[in-house]
Every structure is written in structure tokens, then in C-alpha cells.
Amino acid sequence: MNNIKVDYFRVRGAGVSPGIAYGEVLLTEKVVFSSKKESITKNRSVKEWERLQKASERTQKQLEQIKKEVGSLIGEDHSFIFEAHLMILKDKSLLSELEKTIKHDLCSAEWAISQIHDRYNKIFESITDEYLKQRKSDVSDVLSRLYRNLKPQKRKKTDDKKDRIIVAHDLLPSEAAFRMNQGNILAIALDMGGATSHTAILARSLNIPAVVGLRNITKKVKNGDYLIVDGSDGEVIIDPPLAVQREFASKRDKYENYRKELQKTAKLKASTLDGVKFSLMANIELSKEVKPALSLGAKGIGLFRSEFIYFQRTDLPDEEDHFKVYSKLAEDAAPLPVYIRTVDIGGEKSLPQMKIEKEPNPALGLRAIRVSLRDREMFKVQLRAILRASVQRNIRLLIPMITEMEEIEEVKLLLKEVKEELQSKNILFDENIPLGVMIEVPAAAAVSDKMAKEVDYFSIGTNDLIQYYLAVDRTNELVSHLFKPLHPSVLRLLKFIIKSAHKEGIEVSVCGEMSADPLSALVLLGLGIRKFSMNPIFIPRIKRALRSVECQNIEKIVRKAMTFKTAHEIEEYVIEKILFKHPTALLMQEVPLIM
């Protein structure tokens, strides 16, 4: 016989958490429902019903526990499904059907659950709506858990200690949280995926490679098989031959090296060749992004988009909901600063719970501070929560889309009101919490010399500022080529804002995408910016770019560039000059993976 095996499979899916792992498969067991009916006596049936009720109690305890853990681990929004599971478990019609089946058919609890499971499966199978059809998995999940709990079983500890690759049809958030927290998961491969992104989020934050959407990987492998899971390219290889293993081992090494490089960069000093210090911070949306951002070298959270607290729910968050998020942020980042931007909702980022009408021109409509100053009570809830979370003195308050001085005055009045309220209740907060404004409307930029006297800092939102200033929607393909951050008009405007801030001695930072682009970031450095905030994955490359230049030289180059007439001339000149003096500055370090 020919010994050469070529029968290994490569299965494509979606890589949702980067990295590569090789290891043994652990299929998460599906409950096999009993298919044998054994008749029992009437007396026994009473006992069976009691056994089932006990199993139900155990199941309830487990679900409550999972709900709590998932809630604290990945947010209450995700734990909601377990509330549904609890309700299904306690559903009167479910229990009475089970009782009836046991007592009338004189059968075991196992058989009764199997029967009911079949019955509901049939009902759900007949549903044509795909989304509602999927709900059968909720009922199935509850019944499986109940079934498993009929016999209290201890997990085989020895098995669980070995590092394995989890292969499952779909991983419930509860399973995912439990298993990943145990810390012996090499990788994850799922049939389903995409929609259940909590598993992906969790995997990413714990550095566990994951590929989802593999359709039928559970049918193709069995326990004990060996797999390569390539979370970077979204591929799974079943029983790879040695050559393929080697290939992937070298790929894994490359990835690990890249990761180490990033970590090295993170530890390097943030200063230019001529010793000018700069600071790189992270733009984030979830509190659990803080730690990964810091590990990439972020020196604080330069922009926390607080509207994401609203996007994750269907009702309005209350003060405690806000407070929990802000406290966690402050705690995880301390002593580094966290700039919390009050909600930037409205326009295209509309929310039904806020009852904002659809507008013909959302970018110019009711959004951000305009919404907050209209729904003042809602705004005060947010201000109170931010203040209460500020006890560690590392929170900064940032107001978006300021257009005129009056808005700053109104915010200050409201802030004063909220502060007095808290003081009267003896609630502690940072009385000197810095108040800053986003400079993202050209009108604000034009009066930034006046505004600088009224606030503690500026944060320049270059995306919106440029969009409004150049009248270009960069998401509109027909005009996006006109979106030019290095347009001389933009540089003049930026120069004016920065000068206004410096004149009053207040801090000024940039949190738009200009910060994340090496060339633009260098131009900003030349204009006098020392604080940059960006998507954390770009921090290493910007750090490298800024570290490889002499600030003095860049300032000179930019000063000269500002005398040119067009964006094109400016860009050409700056690139040429920078490369001449600092050949490595614009090396776009590859960001090979989405993290």
C-alpha cells in the first residue's frame, strides 16, 4: 500500500481572532437524548418527577451563575439570553408537559425530556422565518442542560486540564466564557459564527485564535484528531501532514515575532531623536479594550466613545449603567488619563430610544452636544455618572461638536448644577475634572482663540473637521478623492487651533485618523501636536515613525510646506524632505492582522 497520506482537509471559515495553534480536538459534546422507552411503575413515576424537579433546580442555579459571570465578563447585554433560558426553564407549560408525560406515560424523566424536545423541535422546524427558527436552539439548550442535570455529574478533571482545541457547532457565550476562563484552550473552531460575536470578542481579548463559520467542522473531526487553527487567515487544517505542520509552525513564529516586536515597541520611549516627548493614546468603544490598548503602548485613552453604551441596548441606560462603565475605564487605565466624550448620537447614528427623527441632512442636524443640550436630564445622568467615576482623578470630560461659545457656557452651568447636587449628597468626585471640547466644526476652529480661554483642553477631531471644512463626504465615492488632510487650508486651520491652545497654555491633541497615518502624524508633529489618539493597533507604527525623526527638522519642513498652494505639492515636498533626512520614518510597518 502506498503510505503517503494526502487525505487531509483544509476548511475555510472566517478568522475572528488572529494567531495560529496546533493541537488535539475536543469536541464539545452534544447531549444524546434517550431513544429507548422503558415502562415504569406508578410509584417510580412519582420519583422520576421528583428527580426531574431536582434537575430543574440544579439547572436554574447553573443558569443564574452563568448569567452573572457572563454579565460581568462581557456585559449584561450578552447575559440577557440566559434570562430567556431561565424563563423557558421555569415555563409552566413546559413543566406541566413534562409532568404529564412522566405520570401518564409512566416513563423515565430522560424519556420525557426527549419527547418534549422532539415536540418543540418539530414546532420550530415548521417555522419558516429563519431567525425565529433559530430559537429552537434556545429551547434545545435548556432541555439539554436539564437532561444532563438528571444525573449530577462531575467533570472529568484530568481531561479538562489538557490543552485542546475546542470544536463545536456553536459556542454559547456561557460555554465560551467558562472554557476560555479556565485557560486551557489553544484555539476555537466553530461550524456557526459571525453573529455570535461575543465568542469572538472574548477570544480576541484572551489571545485565543478562533475561526468560525466552518459549516460542518464538527462532522469532519472527532476527539483526538489533530488540527491547525489559523485565526489570522480563517483556515482550519485537519490532520495536517508534517510538511504542512512545519509551514504553519513558521507562520506561527512569524506571528509571535510580530507580536513581540509590537510589545518591544510598546516599551520604547516615546520621544523623537532630538528628545521631544510625545504621547500616544487610544480611541476605544468598550471598557475591555483598555488593557489590550495599554499593552500596545497607549499612554491613556484619548477618546472613549460613550455612545456605545447606548448602542448595546434597546432601552436608555441609567446612571448606574453609565457609572459602571466609567469606573471600570478609570480603574483599568489608572493612573493614565481617560478622555470620556459625552454621547455623539444623532444624525446617522440615530437611536430609537432617543426619539430623534430622521433628518434630511444628518451631518448638519441634531447630534452630539445638540442632543445633550436638548435632553438635559439625560445629559445630566451622564455627567453625574462621569463625575462619580472621577474619584481617581484620571477622567477628563470631553464635549463633542461644539460650534459656539454659548454651548460651552451651557455645559458649564449644567456641570456646576450636577456638582452641587453631588456635593449636597456628600458624594465624592474630582472637583477639578478637566473640561475639554472637540474642535471638529470649522466655526469652533475659527474662534478657538476665544474658546481656549474657556476650556482646559482641545481635542481636534480631524475627520469631521476636514469633512465640514472641505465640504466633502469621504464615504461618498464620487467626491472622496477631494478629502485631503494635507490641503493647505486644513493645515492653516490646524495651525491656528494649535497656536490658540498654546497661547492660553492649554493642552491640544488630535484624535482623528490623521493621527494614525504616519505622514499626517509627522505633519501634525511639525505643527506642534504632541498628543495623538488613534485606533490602538496603529500606535506601534506611529510610535516608530515619530521616534525616527528630529522634531526640529520636521517643524522646519512643515513650516516651508505651508507656503505651498496645493495638497499635492505639500505632500510631495514633505515626503521628499522627510525621506532625505530620515529614510525609515515613512516605512509603513505592516499591520498584518486585524486585532
Added chain:
Amino acid sequence: MITKEITVKNKLGLHARAAVKLVNLANRFESSVTIEKDGNIIDGKSVLGTLTLAATKGSSITLRITGKDEEIALESLEALINDKFHEDE
């Protein structure tokens, strides 16, 4: 007993989250609540029943409420359904 026919308006229909909201609300009232769709009648206080109704967007369901607080119960349940269970779409 009062009866009212209502159209489900939210995009996802009576899915788990919406069903939980509906059932939780129904359970706050003393009155009995049944929901009928295409001849199937289920207990409006049972989440399982509500899920099996498979009420998708645009389907018409009939609420039947009997008891002392039937008026206010109907009013609240109707408001929840018409408000798309506080969902986006």
C-alpha cells in the same frame, strides 16, 4: 373579556428578547392573557408558547385578556408591541 387584534411591527418579530419582554409584562397582571395566531392559541404568560407562535413582522396576533385589570393589561401590552418592543427597527 376583551379582545384586540394587533400587528407585530418590529423587524425580528417575537424573538427571544421580545418574547421575554412580553411575557414579563403579561405576568405583571392578574388577568389571564392568551395570544392567538393562525388558529394557534397560547398562554401569553409562557415564554415557550410565545416563541412557538412564530409571529414574524407583519403577522397579526389576537390578544384575549380576562380579569379585573384587563383594560390596563391590554393597554400596556399593546403599547409594548406597537413600540416594537423598544427595538431599533
